[in-house]
Amino acid sequence: MGLVSACSQESVVEPVKEKPAMQEKNGIDIWPRLNVEVKQTDEIESRIQEIMATMTLEQKVAQMIQPEIRDITVEDMRQYGFGSYLNGGGSFPQGNKQSTPEDWIKLAEDLYQASIDDSLDGSTIPTMWGTDAVHGHNNVIGATLFPHNIGLGAANNPELIEKIANATATEVMVTGIDWVFAPTVATVRDDRWGRTYESYSEDPEIVRDYAAAIVKGLQGRAGQDFLSDNRVISTVKHFVGDGGTVGGDDQGDNVASEQALFEIHAQGYVGGLEAGAQSVMASFNSWHGEKIHGHKYLLNDVLKEKMGFDGFIVGDWNGHGQVKGCTNGDCAQAANAGLDIFMVPTSAWKPLYENLVRQVNEGIIPMSRIDDAVTRILRVKLRAGLFEKPSPANRKFSGKTELIGQKAHRDIAKQAVRESLVMLKNNEALLPLNPNTHILVAGDGANNIGKQSGGWTITWQGTNNTNEEFPGGTSIYDGVKAQVSAANGSVELNENGDFFKKPDVAIVVFGEEPYAEGHGDREHLDYQRGQKSDLALLKKLQKQDIPVVALFISGRPMWVNQELNNSDAFVALWLPGSEGSAVADVLFTDADGKRQYDFTGRLSFSWPNSPYDAVLNKGDEDYSPLFPYGYGLSYDSKDTLGNDLSETYEELEAFSTGKKIFTGTMQKPWVLLLSEGDKEELVVASTASLGTLSYRTIDKEVQEDAIRMTLADATVPSGLKIASKSFFREDISNELLNKSSLSFMIKPESAITEAVMLNMSCESEGDAPGSCRGSVDITENLKAMEKDKWHALSVDLQCFSQQGVDFSGLVVPFHLLSTGNIQLSVSDIEFSFDTADSASIKCK
Ligand code: BGC
Numbered sequence: 001m002g003l004v005s006a007c008s009q010e011s012v013v014e015p016v017k018e019k020p021a022m023q024e025k026n027g028i029d030i031w032p033r034l035n036v037e038v039k040q041t042d043e044i045e046s047r048i049q050e051i052m053a054t055m056t057l058e059q060k061v062a063q064m065i066q067p068e069i070r071d072i073t074v075e076d077m078r079q080y081g082f083g084s085y086l087n088g089g090g091s092f093p094q095g096n097k098q099s100t101p102e103d104w105i106k107l108a109e110d111l112y113q114a115s116i117d118d119s120l121d122g123s124t125i126p127t128m129w130g131t132d133a134v135h136g137h138n139n140v141i142g143a144t145l146f147p148h149n150i151g152l153g154a155a156n157n158p159e160l161i162e163k164i165a166n167a168t169a170t171e172v173m174v175t176g177i178d179w180v181f182a183p184t185v186a187t188v189r190d191d192r193w194g195r196t197y198e199s200y201s202e203d204p205e206i207v208r209d210y211a212a213a214i215v216k217g218l219q220g221r222a223g224q225d226f227l228s229d230n231r232v233i234s235t236v237k238h239f240v241g242d243g244g245t246v247g248g249d250d251q252g253d254n255v256a257s258e259q260a261l262f263e264i265h266a267q268g269y270v271g272g273l274e275a276g277a278q279s280v281m282a283s284f285n286s287w288h289g290e291k292i293h294g295h296k297y298l299l300n301d302v303l304k305e306k307m308g309f310d311g312f313i314v315g316d317w318n319g320h321g322q323v324k325g326c327t328n329g330d331c332a333q334a335a336n337a338g339l340d341i342f343m344v345p346t347s348a349w350k351p352l353y354e355n356l357v358r359q360v361n362e363g364i365i366p367m368s369r370i371d372d373a374v375t376r377i378l379r380v381k382l383r384a385g386l387f388e389k390p391s392p393a394n395r396k397f398s399g400k401t402e403l404i405g406q407k408a409h410r411d412i413a414k415q416a417v418r419e420s421l422v423m424l425k426n427n428e429a430l431l432p433l434n435p436n437t438h439i440l441v442a443g444d445g446a447n448n449i450g451k452q453s454g455g456w457t458i459t460w461q462g463t464n465n466t467n468e469e470f471p472g473g474t475s476i477y478d479g480v481k482a483q484v485s486a487a488n489g490s491v492e493l494n495e496n497g498d499f500f501k502k503p504d505v506a507i508v509v510f511g512e513e514p515y516a517e518g519h520g521d522r523e524h525l526d527y528q529r530g531q532k533s534d535l536a537l538l539k540k541l542q543k544q545d546i547p548v549v550a551l552f553i554s555g556r557p558m559w560v561n562q563e564l565n566n567s568d569a570f571v572a573l574w575l576p577g578s579e580g581s582a583v584a585d586v587l588f589t590d591a592d593g594k595r596q597y598d599f600t601g602r603l604s605f606s607w608p609n610s611p612y613d614a615v616l617n618k619g620d621e622d623y624s625p626l627f628p629y630g631y632g633l634s635y636d637s638k639d640t641l642g643n644d645l646s647e648t649y650e651e652l653e654a655f656s657t658g659k660k661i662f663t664g665t666m667q668k669p670w671v672l673l674l675s676e677g678d679k680e681e682l683v684v685a686s687t688a689s690l691g692t693l694s695y696r697t698i699d700k701e702v703q704e705d706a707i708r709m710t711l712a713d714a715t716v717p718s719g720l721k722i723a724s725k726s727f728f729r730e731d732i733s734n735e736l737l738n739k740s741s742l743s744f745m746i747k748p749e750s751a752i753t754e755a756v757m758l759n760m761s762c763e764s765e766g767d768a769p770g771s772c773r774g775s776v777d778i779t780e781n782l783k784a785m786e787k788d789k790w791h792a793l794s795v796d797l798q799c800f801s802q803q804g805v806d807f808s809g810l811v812v813p814f815h816l817l818s819t820g821n822i823q824l825s826v827s828d829i830e831f832s833f834d835t836a837d838s839a840s841i842k843c844k
């Protein structure tokens, strides 16, 4: 018997695509004119005109180009005079993760000086540096890392949020940086999205109030210290609808009505822009199939004209390249739609710049559009005082390294951690704990600051960070140890839950591994499906009659019914950041048995009742969550949850077959490449070729649902290669139950004269790509098949794992290779559960 409610079933039914009527003329007034606190002044507006009058077209276009520090030199800045630049997540000066604040300042100073140097053709307009300080100054070692937004939403304390933003601004300014790409104001409606934790809430109200508070904390308040020398420019992102894509697909399609787009997804812009945010980042997603980066109605008509936003719109990471007809280096469409700054973090900045100049000269982009963009950029620069402020190395906080990770900031972060915790279970009032006892701390999250901090932590994905890379930070274990030692209790730390002395209580810290953006997209919300090792740990402890406190680290609510049943107390920690010790402040009484803090965090996301309750939001019809929006226990509340939550659910057909790879289209996160020897090329069209290899889509059941490779005298192994997007390691070990196989349909269309191999490769933590691989010879199977007919072929995954393929770091799940002359078509490629015993190729 499953617990799937009607509403959770709906979550996987993809809404019908229907173009909403645009409210262009005489429509209902969906988009109000905002009451923006920052007003235009004659002084600034006439300065803009004066500066513009001196600028060449090339200098104007350069203001619209935002390259990345890995792709430009100081000399490029001198020559072109880019209006701004960025460092992406996990991108550091000189590519050095250990860069010190001095290294950051030196780069900021060098690029700034080059930007105002008029010895070459560039302008003398000061450039500015944008960075993703999304939970503190998270690219810099030693910075205070605050809980990710999802935890802040649970704290629901706008005053505290403003303090966090202010502290972040200070730490950013120590490194000479002017501008941050925060806050994310997505209202997330499908928790399978990998950026759920960057959202404050599924409820637009919290998002709107927080957006205003964050923007004030970063930029200061209008009429007071607005963008003065202790503040940075803020960006509300990603406009608009990023949290509402179909299936929670990162960069996917939002099919909300225009009314819902405003009421649910745009409320953060109401709050953030009224508070004076000076920039908006365009979103990667589409609205009804049209990419926002090229959406004139939304960017220009709605945001600029109807809502009255007078700052600039910056693009997202080559997002313009995804607009129909565009490439990263060529996209007049985005400029014409109203994009003011192109974020172009690759070498494509150069062709993009050249193309934009040419397109203005050819009349494809009106000069008035360029002038509008530059007016907006200069307006923000003037408001921020960039022409008057000293150079980055000489600003108020520059180089004051004592401000980074200072105690006052860590104290704010600790308060935020305490207020963000949501207690979901407290059987027989197990919590608060008496510190004067013997405590076991277990679980792989117990002493792991990287894990508790999530994505966007030093590195982009938040992976590969050691505790030593968080100087001044604390793990959750550190906090337990401090509380217990102060009260003369004792503590043992053991990840696997083993101990020397039987503990009075075990605290088990576990949860999701860090991820960012699309790498965090999931198909369902089942925690550790197929590999419930944390559940086993909880059970092992309970079996020994040890009371268990489960502390769950996650970027979203998840289906953890079994883990709940097998713990006595259960707390959702979200992603607390660098101040893990604050968790213990709430868990323990003081030495005299007096409570120190209560649990005040309340769910800002509804908690699922099945793995498929991903689209589960307050106000839904048939709302039946396990824990509703706003839920959370205090010490005085009575917990009636019990230990018998349903541990089964109805398996939905869409998920029962396993992990799809190619089903007529490539499935996320996989992409198709052609490979010839060492060369490879991404396939973007329905026909392609590379050397002796040619490729095309063919029809099996429906149009273009199969792919064909043809080799003509290939001298090196060539064929079709399916790899994860950006060759990022995909962890599918949880999804792959024992006894899975890789299965596909294959049709030999020529004689099989040479060997045909099926390879897989992975990347273990720390290894070079491709260093772990497996290879299976399928030649004989193919020879036995009737030509020009479709046949099913499946390979037991053990054949690959025996050769060292590690499914927690899979990069290439399918690579079909041969030489000589051969033609083959394949389709329906997927991992399927419980099929190894019947696989065509078995490996015991
Ligand atoms: C993200 C943005 C981020 C930008 C720069 C993009 O991939 O979507 O949120 O600001 O990269 O790092």
Ligand code: BGC
Residues within 6 Å of the ligand: 087, 088, 089, 090, 091, 317, 460
């Ligand atoms: C960057 C991120 C960016 C991402 C987009 C990474 O290499 O560091 O900031 O968001 O690429 O794909």
